[in-house]
Amino acid sequence: MEKPLDKLFDKFLQGQAIFRQRNTLRPTYVPEDLPYRDEQMGRIGSILGPALRGAPPSNILCYGKTGTGKTVVAKYVLKLLVSKAEQSGITPPLATFVNCRIVGTNYRVLKRLCDQIGATMPDGSEVPFTGLPTDEIRSILKKKLDAEPNILVVVLDEVDSLVKRDVNQGNDILYSLTRMNSELENSRISIIGISNDLKFKEVLDPRVLSTLGEEEVIFPPYNAVELKGILQQRVKIAFNEGAISDEGVINLVGALAAQEHGDARRALDLLRTAGELAERRGDEQVSQEHVREAQKVIERDTITETVKTLPLQSKAVLFAVYALASEGKRDIFTGECYNVYTEIAKILSIDTLTQRRISDLISELDMLGLINTTVISKGRYGRTKKIRLAIGKRQIGTILDEDVRLSKISKELLA
DNA sequence: CCTCCACCGGAACGTGAGGAGT
DNA sequence: ACTCCTCACGTTCCGGTGGAGG
Numbered sequence: 001m002e003k004p005l006d007k008l009f010d011k012f013l014q015g016q017a018i019f020r021q022r023n024t025l026r027p028t029y030v031p032e033d034l035p036y037r038d039e040q041m042g043r044i045g046s047i048l049g050p051a052l053r054g055a056p057p058s059n060i061l062c063y064g065k066t067g068t069g070k071t072v073v074a075k076y077v078l079k080l081l082v083s084k085a086e087q088s089g090i091t092p093p094l095a096t097f098v099n100c101r102i103v104g105t106n107y108r109v110l111k112r113l114c115d116q117i118g119a120t121m122p123d124g125s126e127v128p129f130t131g132l133p134t135d136e137i138r139s140i141l142k143k144k145l146d147a148e149p150n151i152l153v154v155v156l157d158e159v160d161s162l163v164k165r166d167v168n169q170g171n172d173i174l175y176s177l178t179r180m181n182s183e184l185e186n187s188r189i190s191i192i193g194i195s196n197d198l199k200f201k202e203v204l205d206p207r208v209l210s211t212l213g214e215e216e217v218i219f220p221p222y223n224a225v226e227l228k229g230i231l232q233q234r235v236k237i238a239f240n241e242g243a244i245s246d247e248g249v250i251n252l253v254g255a256l257a258a259q260e261h262g263d264a265r266r267a268l269d270l271l272r273t274a275g276e277l278a279e280r281r282g283d284e285q286v287s288q289e290h291v292r293e294a295q296k297v298i299e300r301d302t303i304t305e306t307v308k309t310l311p312l313q314s315k316a317v318l319f320a321v322y323a324l325a326s327e328g329k330r331d332i333f334t335g336e337c338y339n340v341y342t343e344i345a346k347i348l349s350i351d352t353l354t355q356r357r358i359s360d361l362i363s364e365l366d367m368l369g370l371i372n373t374t375v376i377s378k379g380r381y382g383r384t385k386k387i388r389l390a391i392g393k394r395q396i397g398t399i400l401d402e403d404v405r406l407s408k409i410s411k412e413l414l415a
Numbered sequence: 416c417c418t419c420c421a422c423c424g425g426a427a428c429g430t431g432a433g434g435a436g437t
Numbered sequence: 438a439c440t441c442c443t444c445a446c447g448t449t450c451c452g453g454t455g456g457a458g459g
Contacts (some may be wrong), residue, residue, distance in 0.1 A: 423453080429448075
């Protein structure tokens with residue numbers, strides 16, 4: 001126990017730790033330069049450029065899957081724009097950033113904007129979290145903006161989640177923001193919407209779309225070569241020299257992430273986890289072995305997370321599958337699963353749902369990748385779904401056991 | 416070739432919680 | 438305080454179906 005720890009601390013003392021700047025591998029980090037996104041940066045830059053001359057830029061919609069650099073490019077260009085304006089002695093545009101997945105409502109979006117541009121209540125205090133009519137906070141924002149000529153650039157990250165949560169409300173927010181322009185005398189607002197969902201446009205109100213979607217910028221996924229380039233760049237700043245054992249490590253990370261539809265965030269996450277793993281073990285270098293291990297860790301973590309956050313009914317269904325699998329059954333049919341589920345529900349004293357509903361829950365578990373199902377016909381003996389656990393029994397068992405309600409019955413049932 | 420099992424999965428409807436408007 | 442909507446979650450009802458066995 002003492003020895004490896006001793007060794008580990010020694011490493012830190014000698015400054016031989018693996019990381020130089022771990023934070024540069026986190027998704028929030030904006031690097032000095034962004035490879036392979038010249039085209040997108042160019043587009044956004046040329047659209048925002050007029051802001052330097054005091055002219056309002058068009059609104060922009062950015063599309064692309066997760067980890068394709070949308071957010072980071074937006075941040076990067078804005079940062080540059082602001083600093084350029086400052087250098088030239090021009091009032092810089094007000095750059096604000098709102099993540100719509102976290103800040104989910106009309107009011108809170110406005111509140112965030114007020115905070116970021118320093119709009120306050122008439123008495124100078126901060127805008128309250130709640131309690132004001134939405135109209136009022138809107139006019140506070142307007143007043144502050146119009147006090148002097150400003151250009152406000154609003155980045156709405158993950159706008160699609162806004163509309164997904166509530167189509168009407170989402171459209172309302174966007175509509176009220178775009179419309180605010182015509183109510184302002186001195187200032188202008190321009191919006192950069194960022195969306196993961198390519199179909200996002202379809203559910204958008206046409207009035208909103210016509211103003212919001214003036215310009216569109218597409219972010220394609222990175223391919224394996226590009227991912228490798230990005231990794232190489234980050235490795236230089238994130239890790240100490242020689243901390244990566246060989247070229248193969250980066251290639252492997254790149255290849256694994258490329259399989260995940262070119263998600264750079266995943267790639268960097270994988271690299272960081274691999275580094276942390278190596279560090280924790282007191283190894284001097286990150287090897288391919290660490291990367292593979294890290295892949296497993298990440299996978300396991302996401303599975304654990306999805307199972308944990310499952311509603312109790314779904315857990316009960318999963319438990320039923322697990323119980324049957326533990327009895328050595330490889331293939332489980334809906335009927336059997338339902339019977340066991342009924343037992344479990346009884347013991348848990350929760351409502352016993354109908355088979356129809358359970359059938360849907362089973363499909364959901366399939367979508368989440370926790371089980372695999374195929375519809376098969378057993379001829380004379382009917383048509384049903386063949387269910388299999390998609391993950392290790394051991395892992396499912398331990399996670400389900402963490403739920404107090406289920407851990408009680410696991411003994412009862414297996415007895 | 417037909418039958419008929421045991422479920423699939425679509426559709427319409429019921430219910431209660433939570434928000435927005437008034 | 439009140440009504441009106443919308444949603445998520447469930448239920449009921451039911452037509453549909455691949456293929457083993459007659």
